[in-house]
Amino acid sequence: MHLEHPDTLITILHLITLLAIPIHVFGTYCILFKTPKSMESVKLIMLNFHVWCMVLDYGITVLTVPYLLFPVLGGFPLGILKDIGVPIEVQSYGILTLVAVVSAAAIDIIENRYYIVFAQNTKWRRYRIILTIFNYSCSLAWTLPAFILLPDQNTAAPGALRILEKFGTVPEYIRKAPIFVISFDLRTITLPCMIIAGFFVVEVVVFVVVMTRGMSKLKQTARFSKSTLKMQRNFLNAIYIQVSVYITSIQLPIFWFIVSILADVHFQAINNLGFVMFSFNGVVSTVIMIWIHRPYRDFCLKIVKLNKLSNNAVHVDSGGTIHSVAPRVTSNAY
Structure with a gap:
C-alpha cells in the first residue's frame, strides 16, 4: 500500500473513524452527564466545540475524503457524498467552512x-x-470570493x-478522476484565509492577555x-491546552499545504499525510479534554479501576474459604 494512492x-x-466514534461518544457522555456544577457555565460551550470537532472529523474521514493535489488548488473527493451525487463545490465549501467554524x-x-x-x-x-x-459569519463567508470566481471546470x-x-x-x-479546481489565482483563497486567521489569532491573544492580567489582579483582591x-x-x-492542541493539529497540515503551494512542489504522499493528521484533530482534542479536566479524568480512571476489580474474581471452596483467582493469561504462539 502506497500513501499516495x-x-x-x-x-x-x-480506520480513524472507527477509532474516533467510541472516543467521541465517551467525550459527549462526559460533557453531558459528568460535568460538575462548578463547570456548568462552560458546559454548552464545550459541547458546541466538541460537536463541531466531530462534524469536521466525519466530514473529512467519511463524507468527503478529500484527495488534494497541492500545489494545485484542487483535488477530488472519495467519500460518501460523492457516491450520492452531492456536487464537489458543495463538499469543498462545507469542509473549508467547517475548519473556520471549529476555530x-x-x-x-x-x-x-x-x-x-x-x-x-x-x-x-x-x-x-x-x-x-x-466570527461565525466570517466562517461562512471567507471562501465566497473563491467560489464566486470559480474557473470553468x-x-x-x-x-x-x-x-x-x-x-x-x-x-x-488522477487523470480519470473528476478534478475540481477552486482557483488558479492564489489571492482568491489565500487572502481571505489570512484575513480570517488574523482576526481569530488577534482575538485569542487579546483574551489570553486580558485574562492573564485579570488573574494577577484578582490575587490582590478578596473577591x-x-x-x-x-x-x-x-x-x-x-x-x-485544549485550544492549543486543536490549533497545532490544524496548523501543521495547513503549514505544509502553504509551503507546497508557495514553493511549487508536489509530494502526494505528504499531501495525504497532512489530511490524515488533520482528521486526527477531533480524536486528539477529545482525549485531551477528558484528561486535562479533572472530573472527566476521574470518571475515566474510575472506569479503569472498576474494570481491574472485575478481573480479580474470587472463588469460594467447599470449606467456605475465599480464594482470589488471578486473571487468566493467554499467550499467542508465533
Missing part, C-alpha cells in the same frame, strides 16, 4: 471563560453576542493536469479565596 487514504481515514467554537470557549470570571457586570455582556455573530481540470505533469508522470487514477483562584487558574490552563 487514493485507496490507502480511504482505508486510513475509515470560532474554540474562541467561544475562551471568551466564555473571560465573561464568567471577569466581565459579567461590564459592558462586554452586551457586545459579546456581536463578536460571536461576527472544463478547462480547469486539464490545466491542473498540466501543472502536475511538471513533477513527473501523472497516475491514471475569591485562594482555593477558588487556584481552581480558576487550573481551569484556564486546561482550556489553553
Whole structure:
C-alpha cells in the first residue's frame, strides 16, 4: 500500500473513524452527564466545540475524503457524498467552512471563560453576542470570493493536469478522476484565509492577555479565596491546552499545504499525510479534554479501576474459604 494512492487514504481515514466514534461518544457522555456544577457555565460551550470537532472529523474521514493535489488548488473527493451525487463545490465549501467554524467554537470557549470570571457586570455582556455573530459569519463567508470566481471546470481540470505533469508522470487514477479546481489565482483563497486567521489569532491573544492580567489582579483582591483562584487558574490552563492542541493539529497540515503551494512542489504522499493528521484533530482534542479536566479524568480512571476489580474474581471452596483467582493469561504462539 502506497500513501499516495487514493485507496490507502480511504482505508486510513475509515480506520480513524472507527477509532474516533467510541472516543467521541465517551467525550459527549462526559460533557453531558459528568460535568460538575462548578463547570456548568462552560458546559454548552464545550459541547458546541466538541460537536463541531466531530462534524469536521466525519466530514473529512467519511463524507468527503478529500484527495488534494497541492500545489494545485484542487483535488477530488472519495467519500460518501460523492457516491450520492452531492456536487464537489458543495463538499469543498462545507469542509473549508467547517475548519473556520471549529476555530470560532474554540474562541467561544475562551471568551466564555473571560465573561464568567471577569466581565459579567461590564459592558462586554452586551457586545459579546456581536463578536460571536461576527466570527461565525466570517466562517461562512471567507471562501465566497473563491467560489464566486470559480474557473470553468472544463478547462480547469486539464490545466491542473498540466501543472502536475511538471513533477513527473501523472497516475491514471488522477487523470480519470473528476478534478475540481477552486482557483488558479492564489489571492482568491489565500487572502481571505489570512484575513480570517488574523482576526481569530488577534482575538485569542487579546483574551489570553486580558485574562492573564485579570488573574494577577484578582490575587490582590478578596473577591475569591485562594482555593477558588487556584481552581480558576487550573481551569484556564486546561482550556489553553485544549485550544492549543486543536490549533497545532490544524496548523501543521495547513503549514505544509502553504509551503507546497508557495514553493511549487508536489509530494502526494505528504499531501495525504497532512489530511490524515488533520482528521486526527477531533480524536486528539477529545482525549485531551477528558484528561486535562479533572472530573472527566476521574470518571475515566474510575472506569479503569472498576474494570481491574472485575478481573480479580474470587472463588469460594467447599470449606467456605475465599480464594482470589488471578486473571487468566493467554499467550499467542508465533
